Amino acid sequence: MEYEFDAIIIGSGINGISAAIQLQKNGLNTLVTEQAAEAGGSTRTEALTLEGFKHDVGSAIHPMAYASPFLKGLDLESHGLEWVFPEIAFSHPFADGTAISCYDDLEKTSNQLGDDKAAFEKLFQPLLDNWEDLEHDLLGPLGIPGHPLEFLKFGFKALPSAKMLTEHYFKNEKTRAFFYGAAAHSCLPMDKLASSSFGLVLSIMALKYNWPFPKGGASELIKALISYYRSIGGKIGYNRKVRSIKELPRSETYLFDLTPKQLLEIEGTEFSSLYKKRMSAYKYGPGVFKMDWALKAPIPFLNEDCRKAGTIHIGLSTEEIEQSEKLVDLGKMYDKPYVLLAQHSRFDNTRAPDNMHTAWAYCHVPHGCDDDQTKLIEDQIERVAPGFKELILARSTKNASALNRFNPNIIGGDINGGKQDISQLFTRPIAKLSPYATSNKRIYICSSSTPPGGGVHGMCGFHAAQKVLKDHFSV
Ligand SMILES: Cc1cc2nc3c(=O)[nH]c(=O)nc-3n(C[C@H](O)[C@H](O)[C@H](O)COP(=O)(O)OP(=O)(O)OC[C@H]3O[C@@H](n4cnc5c(N)ncnc54)[C@H](O)[C@@H]3O)c2cc1C
CATH class of the missing domain: 3.50.50.60 (FAD/NAD(P)-binding domain)
Structure with a gap:
């Protein structure tokens, strides 16, 4: 033939x-x-808002x-x-103006964690040491692992829920919320099995490579x-x-x-x-509501470290993140949704005209939900960066249907x-x-x-x- x-x-x-x-x-x-x-x-990448601004319509942090x-x-x-490396991979701000940041340095990161310093190192050091072996077993189909012992040890940490893992390892509420920030990328409720695997893998990426774009x-x-x-x-x-x-x-x-x-x-x-x-x-998962902004100045985060981070996880306590992801799974919205935000133009001056800035964010929504979440997302940002709304020159929004029109693979807003x-x-x-x-x-x-x-x-x-x-x- x-x-x-x-x-x-x-x-x-x-x-x-x-x-x-x-x-x-x-x-x-x-x-x-x-x-x-x-x-x-x-x-x-498209000019979604105004001429001269470049926005990542879908994925942003790589x-x-x-x-x-x-x-x-x-x-x-x-x-x-060309890769751009932000000063800090990701930061997690809290209501009192403090934040925990994830650096491409385990000790610098764990030094912020007080009583949880040793536990954080105990959790991550072996995974960082063995990542080159582990990645070949994790980044492919399930089969006979090339490094069975390391794979098994990873499995013990990755299979539980993020809630179980953080309660087992950490004493402090803020350390737990910091881990949740990475785990919630999974679009899973924090008490669902394997939600910790996303927190582990994404934190390993940050600790080892930073979160470049x-x-x-x-x-x-x-x-x-x-x-x-x-x-x-x-x-x-x-x-x-x-x-x-x-x-x-x-x-x-x-x-x-x-x-x-x-x-x-x-x-x-x-x-x-x-x-x-x-x-x-x-099965398809929850959707997202996606937003992009053209801004006349950088986002005025209360916490100085948040100004140096490429990505910010907004969910001010473990309870808020748990509620946000649990309700989405039940087909409802929480009024303080967990928000993922990226601010490329702080580190990449090709994204916006001189002295202007871009911001990119989304929150999870029930599968297929087309409701407008603009107010909820902007209110969340305002809690950790008062004055944000006054900087907005233009905004672009995409609900589940708009995302599906942009790319037919995004079924019901499911980005994964x-x-x-x-x-x-x-x-x-x-x-x-x-x-x-x-x-x-x-x-x-x-x-x-x-x-x-x-x-x-x-x-x-x-x-x-x-x-x-x-x-x-x-x-
Ligand atoms: C809003 C959003 C934010 C995200 N953030 C991140 C992030 O920060 N970091 C990260 O790593 N990932 C992120 N992701 C996820 C990541 O983008 C996806 O997992 C990844 O792009 C999937 O790649 P893919 O090749 O499997 O499919 P896709 O990128 O979906 O590509 C499928 C292609 O097939 C084409 N196609 C579909 N049907 C047909 C057809 N019938 N005929 C011809 N062509 C067709 C589509 O047009 C599309 O070009 C995000 C995704 C979205 C939407």
Whole structure:
């Protein structure tokens, strides 16, 4: 049978491009086809507010891209990528004007924690020491771990809920809230199993690498990847929404950077009814309400360290963060939602005109919720940075439906391609020895709905490509 391509990749998100690069690097003839007018999926930068301001529409802070074992090997700096390192990775402010900050230095971080200093070091030092071994087992499909003992030790800390872990390790309310700030990225209630895994991994990223981001916006990472892909002969086409396999050129394999719901809607896939049934049971998680601002001055955080941090976690006590995430899970909103905020322009003067600034933030909302959360988010920021609202020149908001229009993979506002609870953490999209393969031997799934899940790291695409290479090309 004559094929025009060895592999066609549908969708040019970070995972689609990563899969394409890994296949092309191994000598395959590949094509990426994208429905939008530009590449990147949720990793894109636009002038959402006023001319001269650059806002990351989706992902904004990229420690996982910086640390990704796959992306690290591509020397993207020689394709124009520049990393910006904020002075402090992330800060967590409190109502009394104090804050705890996470530095890329364990001791400097633990020195702020009083009675909890030793416990914080006991929790993180072994994980930092063994991270290079651990990351290979954690950033891929569940299998026989390469380093079983280290994997087991990580599992004991990562499988409990963030609530259990913090109550076991820490005495102080503020240390617990500080850990919750990273754990709540999971979009899980703090008493749900495995919520601590997100707090651990994201804190390790900060303690080891800082939380950097690309100079000029998230799109710059994608531009560097596309430049690399083209330099090795890869082809990419835009403005084509794939609805059926039959409309694509003939290819030995097809890799979909889509979530299960969308993949099931593609015609001509000839999936078995059992596979379709199991994929239909895939669960999506809460949504987000996303905001961007053009500001006439930097955010006036009460706490000086918050002014030096790239990311701020706003949830002023453990109770507030617990309530916020618990209610979202129950389909309701808390009036003081946990807010993730990034302030790129403090460290990257290409983001806004001289002396002006940008801010990026979101809060979690119930799945599919389209209510406007502007007031709740801005009120939360005002509590830790009085005077913030007076600095606003323009704002942009995106509810769940608007996010889905921006990128069809954001189902119901879910930014992680599916719920990341214990039942789906390692078994995305279904429990299967190779989660990237489908019931059709020529079709694969490579999006963040596969292990290791959401985030800009490209490891889902890399592992899917490895599976294609092994199954079809004996590499
Ligand atoms: C608001 C928001 C904030 C986030 N913050 C961060 C962060 O700070 N740090 C971080 O690491 N991660 C963050 N994330 C998560 C991260 O962006 C995603 O996990 C990641 O981008 C997923 O990449 P992907 O390649 O799997 O899919 P996507 O980026 O969703 O790409 C899928 C691509 O497929 C295309 N497509 C879909 N259907 C079709 C079709 N039928 N035909 C052709 N093309 C199609 C889409 O247009 C898109 O380009 C955030 C996401 C959002 C939305």
